[in-house]
Amino acid sequence: MSEAAVLEQGAKAATVRPLVWAAVAIGLLVLCAAPLGISSYWLRVLTTVLMYVIVTQGLNVIVGITGYHAFGNGVFFGIGAYACGTAMVAGLPFVVGIALAIVVSAVCAFILGWPILRLKGHYFAIATVALNLAAVQIIIQIGGITGGAQGLALPLSDWDPKPLYIALYYLMLGGAVASTAIVAILLKRPLGFALRAIRDSERAAAVMGINTTKAKVCAWAISAGLTGFAGGVWAYWITFIEPSSAFDPAVGVKAYIMLIIGGMGSILGPVIGAFVLEIVSTLVWSGFLKAHQLILGLLIVVVCIVAPNGIINAFARLVRSVRSNDGAA
Amino acid sequence: MLAQATVNGILLGGLYGLATVGFSMVWGVMGVINLAHTAFITLGAYVTYVLFERYGIDPLLSMPLAMATMFVLGYGIQRLILNHVIRTSLLLSLVVTFGIELILTDATVLIFTSDVRSVNASYASTSVAVFGTLVPLVRLLAAGLSLALGIGFFVFLRRASLGQAILATALDREMSNLMGINPQKVFALTAGAGAALAGAAGSLSSMLFPVSPTMGVSFLAAVFVITVLGGIGSVEGCIVAGFLYGLVQAWAAYWLGTSLQEIVAFAMFLGVLVVRPQGLFGRAFFGEHA
Numbered sequence: 001m002s003e004a005a006v007l008e009q010g011a012k013a014a015t016v017r018p019l020v021w022a023a024v025a026i027g028l029l030v031l032c033a034a035p036l037g038i039s040s041y042w043l044r045v046l047t048t049v050l051m052y053v054i055v056t057q058g059l060n061v062i063v064g065i066t067g068y069h070a071f072g073n074g075v076f077f078g079i080g081a082y083a084c085g086t087a088m089v090a091g092l093p094f095v096v097g098i099a100l101a102i103v104v105s106a107v108c109a110f111i112l113g114w115p116i117l118r119l120k121g122h123y124f125a126i127a128t129v130a131l132n133l134a135a136v137q138i139i140i141q142i143g144g145i146t147g148g149a150q151g152l153a154l155p156l157s158d159w160d161p162k163p164l165y166i167a168l169y170y171l172m173l174g175g176a177v178a179s180t181a182i183v184a185i186l187l188k189r190p191l192g193f194a195l196r197a198i199r200d201s202e203r204a205a206a207v208m209g210i211n212t213t214k215a216k217v218c219a220w221a222i223s224a225g226l227t228g229f230a231g232g233v234w235a236y237w238i239t240f241i242e243p244s245s246a247f248d249p250a251v252g253v254k255a256y257i258m259l260i261i262g263g264m265g266s267i268l269g270p271v272i273g274a275f276v277l278e279i280v281s282t283l284v285w286s287g288f289l290k291a292h293q294l295i296l297g298l299l300i301v302v303v304c305i306v307a308p309n310g311i312i313n314a315f316a317r318l319v320r321s322v323r324s325n326d327g328a329a
Numbered sequence: 330m331l332a333q334a335t336v337n338g339i340l341l342g343g344l345y346g347l348a349t350v351g352f353s354m355v356w357g358v359m360g361v362i363n364l365a366h367t368a369f370i371t372l373g374a375y376v377t378y379v380l381f382e383r384y385g386i387d388p389l390l391s392m393p394l395a396m397a398t399m400f401v402l403g404y405g406i407q408r409l410i411l412n413h414v415i416r417t418s419l420l421l422s423l424v425v426t427f428g429i430e431l432i433l434t435d436a437t438v439l440i441f442t443s444d445v446r447s448v449n450a451s452y453a454s455t456s457v458a459v460f461g462t463l464v465p466l467v468r469l470l471a472a473g474l475s476l477a478l479g480i481g482f483f484v485f486l487r488r489a490s491l492g493q494a495i496l497a498t499a500l501d502r503e504m505s506n507l508m509g510i511n512p513q514k515v516f517a518l519t520a521g522a523g524a525a526l527a528g529a530a531g532s533l534s535s536m537l538f539p540v541s542p543t544m545g546v547s548f549l550a551a552v553f554v555i556t557v558l559g560g561i562g563s564v565e566g567c568i569v570a571g572f573l574y575g576l577v578q579a580w581a582a583y584w585l586g587t588s589l590q591e592i593v594a595f596a597m598f599l600g601v602l603v604v605r606p607q608g609l610f611g612r613a614f615f616g617e618h619a
Binding site for chain 2: 069071115116118119121122123125126127129130131133134137138140141253256257260290291293294296297298299300301304305308
């Protein structure tokens with residue numbers, strides 16, 4: 001972002017901020033009340049949207065704030081799902097499973113981060129894709145308690161389906177709010193400043209005395225923890241996981257596109273991106289059962305050409321150009 | 330048995346190398362990681378399949394046609410879509426090409442259904458003796474033609490003026506632009522050539538493997554490993570790394586079993602990235618800095 005753009009944004013923020021807070025409050029109220037008035041189909045759609053909010057915020061930490069394009073970040077979604085799944089099959093309660101999903105994902109990112117975060121640009125992006133693809137094979141090889149290629153059936157809850165799904169909805173909502181808050185807090189902390197310094201110039205950040213390796217690894221661990229949480233809740237919600245569904249590369253890629261739509265490095269962008277893409281693709285899905293992949297692909301291409309810096313920026317640019325045209329006329 | 334596995338591995342490696350050359354070139358010249366590359370392989374195979382099934386044209390004769398079709402497709406996609414995107418952010422190309430891959434693969438499923446097809450040339454069951462092992466003729470042909478196309482492309486880059494324009498743009502985009510080379514056209518040309526080579530690889534593999542909409546994706550791991558192992562944008566590196574990859578895969582299958590093959594591939598990939606990210610023959614191409 002250029003200096004002028006930053007200054008302009010700062011000046012605008014003072015007038016826009018109360019409006020944003022009002023919108024956030026109304027949005028939260030609507031989301032809290034939503035389960036009372038919607039069908040179970042739309043409850044499922046909204047739960048998926050909130051799940052993607054969490055995954056996209058996780059991605060935002062490493063991609064948007066740190067500038068490391070973890071294209072295969074979906075690997076932590078799968079790790080979280082499997083950590084929660086195997087823990088619950090082993091007889092541990094759901095709460096422990098979720099805690100493990102977060103911790104195991106974060107620890108994996110921490111360990112893998114030391115060698116892999118040394119890679120730059122494309123190399124890092126591709127290495128994470130390889131991790132994602134390799135994880136499928138590793139789970140199949142481990143077999144045993146992970147269920148291997150056959151998949152893993154989680155123990156069923158003794159709750160009735162309806163209250164269970166509503167509870168899981170609120171859990172995802174809580175996760176979405178928490179992950180957004182974590183991003184907001186992170187941006188204000190020294191670590192957040194260090195990460196943005198790394199994004200803009202890693203060498204300059206190192207010269208200023210930032211331990212870049214430590215900061216990057218911490219960022220990826222936070223990112224993985226958030227993504228792992230979403231994966232853990234998803235596993236319990238779906239109740240049957242297999243390597244190809246838990247480590248589906250599309251999870252990470254979709255989150256990446258949501259991040260692009262919403263705008264990288266912003267606090268609310270990922271939320272907007274997740275809502276827009278997931279709801280649009282749900283509508284597309286129901287409209288074109290056979291060609292939905294084709295339409296999703298078209299959607300991706302159009303978004304990247306029309307709004308590579310996010311729809312908010314594209315909208316602002318449109319408004320500006322319309323205004324300047326008016327001025328000219 | 331080991332000799333048989335070794336010869337088979339090397340022959341397959343030739344095909345893997347050809348399947349990778351275009352991907353590596355596109356990455357090296359413009360820094361685009363083309364996830365739609367595997368779809369070009371699939372489509373090349375389907376062109377050959379259609380010509381063989383409808384008109385009885387021999388796969389080896391239809392290969393140039395598959396290459397020409399893919400050239401047009403690759404050129405068009407670069408001109409109409411990718412050239413606009415790489416102007417804003419290089420990493421966006423990952424997302425766009427993922428979208429293009431979805432479109433092409435889904436279109437393939439819609440047109441040809443997901444049924445598995447096969448191309449059986451009249452000489453499909455002939456075998457020849459190589460170093461005391463029996464090798465299917467089609468594998469030998471595929472490896473030989475792959476090598477020939479790889480070398481041909483290498484010579485094209487070094488000798489033809491268009492090839493030199495590609496190399497110049499890869500080495501220094503601004504300077505080559507000052508010399509009167511239009512990067513937009515060079516990008517489209519590179520993408521077209523890359524897609525054509527992928528189409529050739531698909532055409533050849535239609536004789537070896539079942540043809541299905543997902544056949545290209547099975548090359549994905551190989552394409553990534555070979556690109557990085559050979560050095561991004563290096564044609565000769567791709568060919569050598571292709572043979573190496575085929576050999577390692579064959580030996581991994583022989584000693585560790587086929588189920589561990591892919592893990593060995595990914596271990597190789599991550600190992601090369603961490604230890605020697607520039608690969609065997611890597612140079613300071615544009616994609617290296619991006």
